[in-house]
Amino acid sequence: MTGGIRPQILIVMMFLLFTTGVALGQTEDFRFHWAVGSTYDADGNPLADAVQYDVWLRRGANDEVLIATVRDDTTYTLAAEAFIVQRIRVCGYDEHGRQSPLSEWSEPVYYETGRSGETVPPAGRLRPNYPNPFNPETRIVYGVPEELPYGAPVQLEVLDLQGKRIRMFQIDRTPGWHEVAWDGKNDRGIPQATGLYLTRFICGTTVDVRKMTMLK
Numbered sequence: 001m002t003g004g005i006r007p008q009i010l011i012v013m014m015f016l017l018f019t020t021g022v023a024l025g026q027t028e029d030f031r032f033h034w035a036v037g038s039t040y041d042a043d044g045n046p047l048a049d050a051v052q053y054d055v056w057l058r059r060g061a062n063d064e065v066l067i068a069t070v071r072d073d074t075t076y077t078l079a080a081e082a083f084i085v086q087r088i089r090v091c092g093y094d095e096h097g098r099q100s101p102l103s104e105w106s107e108p109v110y111y112e113t114g115r116s117g118e119t120v121p122p123a124g125r126l127r128p129n130y131p132n133p134f135n136p137e138t139r140i141v142y143g144v145p146e147e148l149p150y151g152a153p154v155q156l157e158v159l160d161l162q163g164k165r166i167r168m169f170q171i172d173r174t175p176g177w178h179e180v181a182w183d184g185k186n187d188r189g190i191p192q193a194t195g196l197y198l199t200r201f202i203c204g205t206t207v208d209v210r211k212m213t214m215l216k
Contacts, residue, residue: 030109031077034090050092050100058105059086061131078109085110085130085141108141108179120146120175124154124203126210127177133213137183142201146175152204158182159198166192184214 034053055068055076067088070076080086086109092100110127121143129138142156158167166186172178185191194216201208 028080028082028111029077030080031075032088032106033075034103035074048094048096051095052093053090054093056089056091056102057086058088060084061134064089080109080111082111083128085127085139108177110141110177120144121177124148124201124206124208126199126201126208128210129182129199129212133215135184135215137181138212138214139179139181140169140199141177141179142171142203143177144171144173144175144203148173148175148204153202154204155200155202156180157200159200161196161198166197 051072053070053074053076054066055070056064057067057078058064059081068076070090076088076090078086078088087106089103089105091102094100123145125143127141127143129140131138140156144154148154154171154173156169156171157165159165167182168187169180169182171180192214194214197212197214199210199212
């Protein structure tokens with residue numbers, strides 16, 4: 001790379017959204033697809049499309065790791081373990097070896113044994129937050145069902161053990177699985193104390209509650 005110009009090959013991640021349906025012990029195959037868009041350098045010259053991609057994986061709260069290199073393709077099949085939130089992102093290289101910025105993370109992949117490939121839950125549900133215990137941040141995953149009546153309440157909040165509301169989240173009513181981050185602060189931005197907290201998800205007539213632990 002010359003002149004300090006950072007090559008930019010745009011990579012747009014699109015969460016795939018089907019599975020092969022093949023079980024391998026405690027894993028299921030999830031296939032991802034991403035799209036490549038044309039971009040330009042600082043002088044207005046178009047850059048070549050990527051011909052190779054590095055695929056990075058994050059499992060739960062672990063650090064991301066390089067798990068594969070894909071050539072002449074824009075798909076990758078992940079053998080994902082049950083009960084672990086996982087996601088991928090990619091980095092492209094053009095024919096001259098110039099590297100693109102990393103893409104955004106995909107939407108989370110998560111399933112429980114016997115429920116692989118479930119992209120839309122049958123009712124409002126919470127999945128285990130991760131990491132748990134956590135410090136200073138945890139991710140909360142919630143699911144919205146397909147047939148949610150118009151005007152039905154959908155609410156996600158963090159409570160203390162006395163039932164006092166600590167934090168209310170803006171949520172996505174689109175059917176499927178979604179994720180928010182809690183940074184251990186209340187709605188006024190004040191850090192909360194170490195201890196047990198509850199995540200409560202109200203979706204229509206369904207109420208789902210899970211415990212989580214903040215450590216400092």
